[in-house]
Amino acid sequence: MEKAFSNIIHYQNYPKRSRPMHNTQSDIEHLKKTLQLAENGAGRGDGGPFGAIIVKDGQIVSEAWNTVIADNDPTAHAEINAIRLASKTIGHFHLSGCTLYASSEPCPLCLSATYWAKIDRIVFANSKQEAARIGFSDQELYAELTLPLSQRTIPTHQIEIDHSKDVLDRWAVRKDKIVY
Numbered sequence: 001m002e003k004a005f006s007n008i009i010h011y012q013n014y015p016k017r018s019r020p021m022h023n024t025q026s027d028i029e030h031l032k033k034t035l036q037l038a039e040n041g042a043g044r045g046d047g048g049p050f051g052a053i054i055v056k057d058g059q060i061v062s063e064a065w066n067t068v069i070a071d072n073d074p075t076a077h078a079e080i081n082a083i084r085l086a087s088k089t090i091g092h093f094h095l096s097g098c099t100l101y102a103s104s105e106p107c108p109l110c111l112s113a114t115y116w117a118k119i120d121r122i123v124f125a126n127s128k129q130e131a132a133r134i135g136f137s138d139q140e141l142y143a144e145l146t147l148p149l150s151q152r153t154i155p156t157h158q159i160e161i162d163h164s165k166d167v168l169d170r171w172a173v174r175k176d177k178i179v180y
Helices: 026-046 076-089 108-116 128-134 137-144 164-175
Strands: 051-055 057-066 100-102 120-125
Touching: 026 051, 026 057, 026 076, 026 120, 051 076, 051 108, 057 076, 076 100, 100 128, 108 120, 108 137
Parallel strands: 100 120
Antiparallel strands: 051 057, 051 100
16 A cells, blocks of 8 residues: 555755745735735735735736635635636646745644645745634643643544545555645
């Protein structure tokens, strides 16, 4: 069974991506756009004051704001909405070659989605401390992620049942699977 998993890439094995040493005027303009989106979305009452855009090859491929309230969807963060739209626009679930610009530092949900989407770079305007100052604190969630399952606030436990791993094993040996 080990051979079936040999083509899976682990994050710690990813090559280091380029890390610009300074902000460009383009970065600043894109961040201004995210702040405008945040203002517009919050002004409409769609959700919190957060905006995001995704840029590839200098072109904006998606722009979005937080729509948690409007969509009754706790995952409808600006970055998630932008990633979903960019994936549809580009026609692929991997967004390599893209930069995520966000009005605030991405929360754990959005950061995870950014990694899953294989976005090359994140640039944000406001820190997570600034977001926490107005009531959007992720500190408890960051702490929860480090706890053993038995100590988490939401009771979480695994129940191993007969044949539960079969679906995973069948997928692992599929010749036509697309690993993401």
